[in-house]
Amino acid sequence: MIVVGAGLVGVAAAWWLQSHGHRVLIVDPGGGSEHGSGSGSGANLNGSQAALGVLMARVFHRSRGRAWRLRQQSLDLWEQWRQILEGRAHPIPWRPGLLLLASDPAELERQQALVTDPMRQGMGLQLWSQDKLAELSPAGPAAVGGLFSESDGQLDPGLTLHALLSDGIEAGLCHQSGRAVALEPRGGGWQVRLEPGGVAEAEWVLVCAGVASGALLEPLDVLEPMEPVLGQALELERAPNDAPRPTPPETLWNWPGAVVHGGVNLVPRPDLPGGRRFWLGATLEPGLRADPARLETLRELGGAAPPWLEAAHERGRWQGLRCRPQGQPAPLLEQVAPGLLLLSGHYRNGVLLAPASADWALRWIEGAGKRS
Ligand SMILES: Cc1cc2nc3c(=O)[nH]c(=O)nc-3n(C[C@H](O)[C@H](O)[C@H](O)COP(=O)(O)OP(=O)(O)OC[C@H]3O[C@@H](n4cnc5c(N)ncnc54)[C@H](O)[C@@H]3O)c2cc1C
Structure with a gap:
């Protein structure tokens, strides 16, 4: 074939x-x-x-229908495929854990409903309080709470x-x-x-x-x-002075995985040189042309960007096309x-x-x- x-x-x-x-x-x-x-x-x-390789299955907003089934099946298959490839010396870099931040009480209420949804029992979903979010280092974008999934996560697509x-x-x-x-x-x-x-x-x-x-x-x-929907994304590096020094690289991020805020993914990449880099994305731009101004808006996170994010240096930017039926x-x-x-x-x-x-x-x- x-x-x-x-x-x-x-x-x-x-x-x-x-x-x-x-x-x-x-x-x-x-x-x-x-x-x-x-x-x-x-x-x-x-x-x-x-x-960016973020896999969002367990936290999908619906719990039935084709889209729900495909997402659950796919996440299970990814786990199976990772094991097969690992055994054949072609490991897939995988970071488990996904934290969805709630920027307002209505979003938090929707997250609560997902945690108590009978279809999701045993899937490792937890609600995080503001106190728990305050333990994040570096601090996450401002939020009233969050939904953590231990089995969703992120892989490096390339x-x-x-x-x-x-x-x-x-x-x-x-x-x-x-x-x-x-x-x-x-x-x-x-x-x-x-x-x-x-x-x-x-x-x-x-x-x-x-x-x-x-x-x-x-x-x-x-x-x-x-139709094509263009997406732009950034690789950023935290400024040297945004954490007390000397900071061992392994303590630069205590995040439980990738963090999602208002549909924008923040993906720590401590595996990249220096341990301070992360990916941020992506824009949603119908058509084929990228608007550089959209990257500025992306970085602002709707006014919720923490100071370390505002101060981060750009290491790279890229774009690609999504195919939307x-x-x-x-x-x-x-x-x-x-x-x-x-x-x-x-x-x-x-x-x-x-x-x-x-x-x-x-x-x-x-x-x-x-x-x-
Ligand atoms: C910025 C950005 C961030 C994203 N983040 C995520 C994410 O976090 N999680 C997620 O699940 N998805 C994400 N996506 C969406 C995801 O990337 C796409 O849904 C996915 O890559 C589609 O894969 P594909 O193989 O169908 O298409 P593509 O990756 O576009 O591949 C199509 C291939 O077909 C080839 N081709 C085209 N024409 C021909 C031809 N005539 N003959 C032979 N070959 C041809 C092209 O060269 C290309 O290699 C993101 C997309 C973008 C743009």
């Missing part, structure tokens, strides 16, 4: 299919697997290399992509550099025309090309409306023609949902599937 697109969704599907004994070729024009390669003026078409691809290639996954320019039915299967040259044929083709998926399907009269819920997982599967439209949660999407494709191909 052929997987078109080597973002996290395509690589996860290729790896999972390969792990189940299928022969897989993955094609993608991109060579850069470096995280944040979308920095600079042009928009990075690859969402995965821009993502390193994860690399781990899955390397492990797959060692097991026989074929990876070819090339852009799919046409998909044509051929003898009960599909032919994929590639640029700069060549064709590949297979019984099954998985279209995992993110925002480019719609254009690939259009000539087949398959209309799957989707129009008129349908994310993600788009469907057979659009016999043997042709679409795995796209993951919008803001493609890192989280990559394993569940891969598993959906596996089940479909192995005959047990139905539209998710």
Whole structure:
């Protein structure tokens, strides 16, 4: 089978299919697997290399329906995949724990309802009081309380992509550099025309090309409306004087994981040089053009940014495109023609949902599937 697109969704599907004994070729024009390669003026078409890797499943605001099921299944699969990859010397850097701050009493009330929700018992959710939040070092953004989840967390998307691809290639996954320019039915299967040259044929083709998926399907009269939503993010470094010195690097952050405030993720990266760095993101900008002013607004956290955040130095900035389905819920997982599967439209949660999407494709191909 052929997987078109080597973002996290395509690589996860290729790896999972390969792990189940299928022969897989993955094609993608991109060579850069470096995280944040979308920095600079042009928009990075690859969402995965821009993502912050925050996985939000247990704290999802709904407790039933497709989106809830996919999120829970995906978080469970990530745990399983981490163990498999760890055992094969391709560990995925994973930091458990996610703290959602409540900026007003109404949000705190919604968080309370999640903790007492019967569907979430045993999932490790706790309400944090303001006193408990006061113990955070460095201090978090101002909040009236918070919801802590011990099993949600954050992984490094670039390193994860690399781990899955390397492990797959060692097991026989074929990876070819090339852009799919046409998909044509051929003898009960599909032919994929590639640029700069060549064709590949297979019984099954998985279209995992993110925002480019719609254009690939259009000539087949398959209309799957989707739109790009650009996201910008920052890597920042705390100023040397924002903690008493000398401070051992391991005590620079006592956060229980990534922190979310008003939909913005603050991701400590003590593993990066100096131990003082963190990621902040991301903006939501419909279209293809990044507005630099949105990064300033992002840093202000709606007026709740603590002084150490205001004083932090910028170490890097990047941007990427999310693919948002129009008129349908994310993600788009469907057979659009016999043997042709679409795995796209993951919008803001493609890192989280990559394993569940891969598993959906596996089940479909192995005959047990139905539209998710
Ligand atoms: C700033 C930012 C932060 C984010 N943070 C998070 C987060 O914390 N958690 C989370 O779960 N999600 C997050 N997301 C969303 C997540 O990144 C996306 O949902 C996810 O990366 C989608 O993966 P994908 O593989 O479908 O698409 P992409 O990563 O966009 O990959 C598509 C691939 O297809 C290739 N391609 C395109 N056209 C062709 C063609 N014709 N032939 C062959 N290959 C082609 C591209 O080169 C690319 O490699 C974030 C996104 C952004 C932008």
